Amino acid sequence: MKTIATKIYKIKGTTASEAIDSEQIYTAGQIIREGGLVAFPTETVYGLGGNALDATAAKRIFAAKGRPEDNPLIVHLYRSEDAALVAKEIPPIFHLLAENFWPGPLTMILPAADAVPRSTTASLETVAVRIPRQRTALALIEAAGGFVAAPSANTSGRPSPTTAQHVIDDLEGRVELILDDGDVMIGLESTIIDLTASIPVLLRPGAISEADITRAIGMDISKAPPLAHDSPPLAPGMKYRHYAPHGQMILVDGGEEAVVSYINAQIAIYKKRGSRCAVIADSDTYRRYHADSVKCVGSHGDGEAIARNLYRVLRELDDELTDVIFCEAFTVSGIGAAITDRLYKAASGRVIRV
16 A cells, blocks of 8 residues: 555643643544544554544555454444444443443444444444543544544554554554554453344453443343354454464463473474574563563463553564464453453464363
């Protein structure tokens, strides 16, 4: 695609007591209103935003990312009542979830209204919507007209960006503007739940857990079955190799001693072949490995820290030209299901149980 000049705005007014620079946000909003693309921070990861109601803008998002066109986009809203403008039906359970979790990292899937272009929904009859919990994101969405389609701001398949530099590395020259507002808060993409069936279906785990949702709505939910190879994904992150480093990644699950012993034995084998090896571990074990690079993602059981650091570490290992990455399977509550989901996809399903 044609290279364009990308501007980078460091957001002024980054503390709660300071006002965000209105001129920066106005300019970013105008770019989206006119069909351009703006990368911006949310509480989950950085997003690549375009006008959700402009079919051409949606197509530009797919082109900039190299994203398969059957992988739907999430429409980011400024107000929950605006969901009625992009959805044909709003079930009562939507309001319960919005009251409990919006603004926040929860995406809900609804029947799509005619106003939403098929390029935004990837030709599905449904639309995914959420309101982010990040003030720069909210200010931008309002300035852009209230409907911003935004997948993660990375080239398709790579680990999602958690800093503006990650976005620059992937998308500079492909988008008009990048808003730099520092590191994101959560580090993993939003939870996605499908509300088009009689029983809600969890399509992608995130910081809002299945238990959180069940408590809020007073009923159990179901989980999506594995997607058939020739079926279109109902939501982002369901079908394709995602969140993945360039090197081969292997997830190792088991007791601490067995995992450490297995990984070190494998490292010795791979090193004899001339491969550069890395390990992703927690603070209890990372000093025990003999790899070329060992990354600690946080304290044992601290799911929030592991989630926040995971994509940064995967990108660092890309920069280090790592051939093989062994990763411990982290067992934590809450966001742990989302961590496991992302690791499984990053490893393309390669899991060793010891």
